[in-house]
Amino acid sequence: MVAEYDCWFQRRDAGPDRVGLDRLYRGEESPLLDHAALEYRRGMEKCFGIPVRPPALTVEPSAAEGGPGLRLGTIPYLNKTRGLALTEQGPEGFVIRWEPGRPLIAGQDGQGTLYGVYRFLSLLAQGKLRPGDELAETPAAPLRMINHWDNMDGSVERGYAGLSLFFKDGRISYDRGRIEDYARLLASVGINRLSINNVNVRGPARELITEKHLPDVAGLADLFRPFGIRLLLSVNFSSPISVGGLGTADPLDRTAAAWWEKQADLVYRCIPDLAGFLIKADSEGEAGPFRYGRSHADGANMLAAALKPHGGIVVWRCFVYNSAQDWRDQSIDRARAAYDHFKPLDGSFADNVLLQVKHGPYDFQVREPVSPLFGALGKTRHLMELQITQEYTGHQIDLCFLPSMWADVMDFDTPAGPVKKLLGASSLEGLAAVGNVGLDGNWTGHTLAQANLYGYGRLAWNPGLGAEEIAGEWAALCFGPGDAAETVKSLLLKSYPAYEKYNAPFGLCFMVNPGIHYGPSPEGYEFSRWGTYHRADREAVGIDRTSAGTGYTEQYAPAKAALFADPSTCPENLILFFHRLRYDYRMKNGQTLLQNIYDTHFEGCDEAEAMLTLWTGLKGRIGGECYDSVLARFERQIENARQWRDVVNTYFWRKTGVGDLKGRKIYD
Ligand code: GCV
DSSP states (O other): OOOGGGTTOOOOSSOOOOTTTSEEEEOSOOHHHHHHHHHHHHHHHHHHOOOOEEEEEOSSOOGGGGSSOEEEEEHHHHHHHHOOOOOOOSTTOEEEEEETTEEEEEESSHHHHHHHHHHHHHHHHTTOOOTTOEEEEOOSSSEEEEEOOBOTTSOBTTOOSSSOSSEETTEEOOOHHHHHHHHHHHHHTTOOEEEOSOSSOOGGGGGGGSTTTHHHHHHHHHHHGGGTOEEEEEEOTTHHHHTTOOSOOOTTOHHHHHHHHHHHHHHHHHOTTOOEEEEOOSSTTOOOGGGGTOOHHHHHHHHHHHHGGGTOEEEEEOOOOOSSOOTTOTTOOGGGHHHHHHGGGTTOSOTTEEEEEESSSSSSOSSOOOOTTTTTOTTSOEEEEEEOSOTTTTTTTSOOOTHHHHHHHHHOEETTEEHHHHTTTSSEEEEEEEOOOOSSTTSSSSGGGHHHHHHHHHHHHOTTOOHHHHHHHHHHHHHOSSHHHHHHHHHHHHHHHHHHHHSSGGGOOOOBOTTTOOSBOTTTTTTSSSOOOOOOOSSEESOOOSTTTTOGGGGSOHHHHHHHHSTTTSOGGGHHHHOOEETTOBOTTSSBHHHHHHHHHHHHHHHHHHHHHHHHTTTTTSOHHHHHHHHHHHHHHHHHHHHHHHHHHHHHHHHHOOOOTTOOOOOO
16 A cells, blocks of 8 residues: 555556546536546546546547547436436446547436446456456445544544544534635545544534534535435434523424424425434434334434425434443343344334444444344334444454454344345345544555445445455555555454354454543443343353343244254354353353363464564554554554453453363353
8 A cells, every 4th residue: 555545546557548538438428427537537536547538528429539548427318318228226326348549437317327437447446347348337325435433523423543633622614625625535436425423422513403513514414425425414303402592392282393394494495405313313322202202203203394395304313211220230231132122113203213223232333133023013114223343342453354244143043034125125225334433544554454444335235245245345546556455454354263163252342441431341331220231250251132131033034044943053152142151051062161161362462463474464454553553453452452352361260260261261
């Protein structure tokens, strides 16, 4: 990698033959096509050093058109005016057809053409596109969103890459060039929606939907629009009171509903194409309809009615659970909460409401089962929420390539089919993910964590892509050509299994330091109010979530429920999520559960150390700045991995008094 800031738009030493690439002809006029042309020219110059002459607008065939050059336009237009018979694609899709000397990028619409340009540049950079090639792509699902948890003081909740790109000192503040570069990164992997402020909408953020800030939000929206990215704003349920000065935010109270309508009118006067509002209600202290004895459908539908005339959507999060639980009370199971709250409401939401469901029933742990809501919300539009920022997966200090985790999620079988097949083909209309960038020079703190942003976009576009393919693409774009890219790819692929091994074992979850969520603290959450207990004692560990326990397994369709409910069929990487097991329980490898806990922690730490060694093998073969910054992260990762290994192993040794069969060092 030459320049960390440039991410997957690196300058290549050797480029393609420029014949046909340095001249651009384009079809109809539209802002998105203008932008696609601009991005093509910029990309060719930046990545391959090929200057491209400004596009000739050739609405009708002309003599000039006969020469070499790249054609850019939309499929309907080109079919009509050139009789090209290009196969129609879905919305935002594109065709790339490279007749020697006359490559063509044709989108189904302007946005598709822009995506086609980025794909063309990417494939060219990976050495995967040549004259004679033809391909067509359409994104699987219409909504591919990033959620920022940025606060208006400039801090970022769970942000590990510096301050906010958007906010500073209580107002909107940004570097225009930086925003354009960010928009390019997002659009180049197909992201088309962006919420800019934290779902915990506190202080001045409540006024983002007022005259005070709307002109500035509009300015930001103007920068993202050419890239086909529409903004959302996170709103606070009690704003009618805190901003509007009303006495209530009751969704069935006409004055509260009218306040939202008035506010929506104002918002859409400033930003007519705002995608909508995102809301966290009745969750971790945020207000919501429960405060008024109303349902989440009442709350969401009130907002939906306000946005409906403007074509806006309400994205309503399902992260609703009792966050003031008494650890003594074993009758409550937080894992049940989202399904218990929202499944009974299936079918009662307005048609411009989308529920946003975290992929697992807990909270972005290193290993969770897929939420039983997927495949069960047949009558409600919804999105799956992932987390790119590494809150529980190493803070972008530890390398943890998340597409490895997400690919497992995509493969999960719901009663309606695997998640990856439901996306875009059912009421599951897309993905949302908590972003991982900030003002750090390399965007993501750990340079290799850029791969998680890239991978999220690629997976949202094509959920059938495997982790290996994504890792290979990203490594080739940033470190290729050459075998350094192979090393980086293998590092990415080793990273999630290693992290999982030295973290909480076998789906146990939440052995992390409370609050900060980095580093081990096996009982950090045991006696707290957050509902995430493993209840380890001297004989057993884990929660019985079968029908004999909390009944969580029953939320799945019968076949899955039965699979999870039986320890002999339950996937072992989740066995302690679903079961309370004695330490002498025999795992499939014939060893006890306890021995497996020891083994995985020793192995995970060894694997982290091996990753550092692999990286040091790249010294002198990649840019020094990148080499050094990643090296420093690996050194910190090893400290963290050792700490996890020793704290968790010592914890279980002290509980059980049973040592490691292999006699490795476990501290007293
Ligand atoms: C934005 C977890 C995080 C919180 C986050 C919350 C959420 O609890 O620790 O920082 O708040 O999830 O998703 O709303």
